[in-house]
Amino acid sequence: MDDQSNQSRAGAKDAAGFAAAKDPLVLFRTWMAEAEATEPNDPDAMAVATVDAKGLPNVRMILLKAADSHGFVFYTNCESAKGVELAANPQAALLFYWKSLGRQIRIRGPVEPTSEAEADAYFATRHRESQIGACLEAEVERLSKVFGDGPVQRPSYWRGYRLIPLEIEFWRHAPFRLHDRIAFRRASPKAEWTKTRLYP
Numbered sequence: 001m002d003d004q005s006n007q008s009r010a011g012a013k014d015a016a017g018f019a020a021a022k023d024p025l026v027l028f029r030t031w032m033a034e035a036e037a038t039e040p041n042d043p044d045a046m047a048v049a050t051v052d053a054k055g056l057p058n059v060r061m062i063l064l065k066a067a068d069s070h071g072f073v074f075y076t077n078c079e080s081a082k083g084v085e086l087a088a089n090p091q092a093a094l095l096f097y098w099k100s101l102g103r104q105i106r107i108r109g110p111v112e113p114t115s116e117a118e119a120d121a122y123f124a125t126r127h128r129e130s131q132i133g134a135c136l137e138a139e140v141e142r143l144s145k146v147f148g149d150g151p152v153q154r155p156s157y158w159r160g161y162r163l164i165p166l167e168i169e170f171w172r173h174a175p176f177r178l179h180d181r182i183a184f185r186r187a188s189p190k191a192e193w194t195k196t197r198l199y200p
Helices: 003-020 024-038 081-088 116-125 128-133 137-147
Strands: 045-051 057-063 066-068 071-077 091-098 103-113 158-163 167-172 180-185 194-199
Touching: 003 180, 024 066, 024 091, 024 103, 024 167, 045 071, 045 081, 057 071, 057 081, 071 081, 071 116, 091 158, 116 158
Parallel strands: none
Antiparallel strands: 045 057, 045 091, 066 071, 071 158, 091 103, 103 158, 103 167, 167 180, 180 194
């Protein structure tokens, strides 16, 4: 069997699985696993969009650190622009795009801080240089001396955020711009998901 036939069969199988998906979090995990196996750089990179006090959108790239039934977790400085914006309006949108797979996922929902224990546990797994680098640059040399070879304490302004999805839309490339789009929506975090085929 030639490569074109293999790709055609793989595409048909992928399309069938995509159309039959019932749980967006299961589909997300499947796509993320495939991205981790094939994407050359940062398969966990996502665009995070927030809005400022005037309602002007802000977007930047950041790395996803966890995804489960409770939501999508990332870490940042709560005194940064995104931290300030999330404090004022705790809602956000995420976008994953994997060009080599011809796929993207859009996610929207409210955002809440992770627990202090979760933030501490994740901070402890980071490389030592990243731990110290999470502190203000002017403090790096001083803190390197303070902590010596001991554990580095997580700065109070460095914390985790969890986006609780209310909408997840999956987009899959298809020939002739007949791209597959499926949206999952729910009214609240405890509500059941509803699925809508948007296109084709």
